[in-house]
Amino acid sequence: MQIGGLQKLSLIDYPGKTAAVIFTQGCGMFCPYCHNPQLVYPELFEKSLDEDEVLSFLKKRQSLLQGAVITGGEPMIQRNLKDFIKRVKNLNYAVKLDTNGAEPEVLKSLIAEKLIDFIAMDIKAPFAKYNLFYKGSVKNIADSISIIKSSNIPHLFRTTYDKNILTQTDLEDIKNLTAPSKHITQECGK
Numbered sequence: 001m002q003i004g005g006l007q008k009l010s011l012i013d014y015p016g017k018t019a020a021v022i023f024t025q026g027c028g029m030f031c032p033y034c035h036n037p038q039l040v041y042p043e044l045f046e047k048s049l050d051e052d053e054v055l056s057f058l059k060k061r062q063s064l065l066q067g068a069v070i071t072g073g074e075p076m077i078q079r080n081l082k083d084f085i086k087r088v089k090n091l092n093y094a095v096k097l098d099t100n101g102a103e104p105e106v107l108k109s110l111i112a113e114k115l116i117d118f119i120a121m122d123i124k125a126p127f128a129k130y131n132l133f134y135k136g137s138v139k140n141i142a143d144s145i146s147i148i149k150s151s152n153i154p155h156l157f158r159t160t161y162d163k164n165i166l167t168q169t170d171l172e173d174i175k176n177l178t179a180p181s182k183h184i185t186q187e188c189g190k
């Protein structure tokens, strides 16, 4: 795992749980409003944190924290994500994964092994505008939405609203993509 940061306590990132937040390095998207470029562009990466030290921190906080949020960047491009999550779950943490949805096969496999307790997926735009954020196939995004919706795992979809990129009609289209699941919109910069 390439871990670029650790937030030792969050009361807002995992709904209903106190949590530590683990930030992974690397992402296959290039959102213009990205607030974490140091987790996206390799030339901006800081020295990775040692995975064992992160796990040792979680072990020490077992009695205080209920969840671990794995976010990025994009966690699903990490080669040993599955083993890392298994080690976190062995410490009795519930695991929430934040994703951009570009890796449906990884997602499917993590769900099949019951390694995720909560999923939050960002929906960047209606499919016709995804090329402003992502060079890959929008089928990946569509597949991830459908996998998450049918997973029976607590989840939500989120959209960052940048008025220079998305219209109100776009937001309606996104809501239609994600319905009937919960979808939240956050204004860029707020």
Ligand code: SF4
Pocket: 027, 028, 029, 030, 031, 033, 034, 035, 036, 039, 040, 072, 073, 074, 100
């Ligand atoms: S998917 Fe997230 S981390 Fe990646 S570029 Fe977009 S906002 Fe940044």
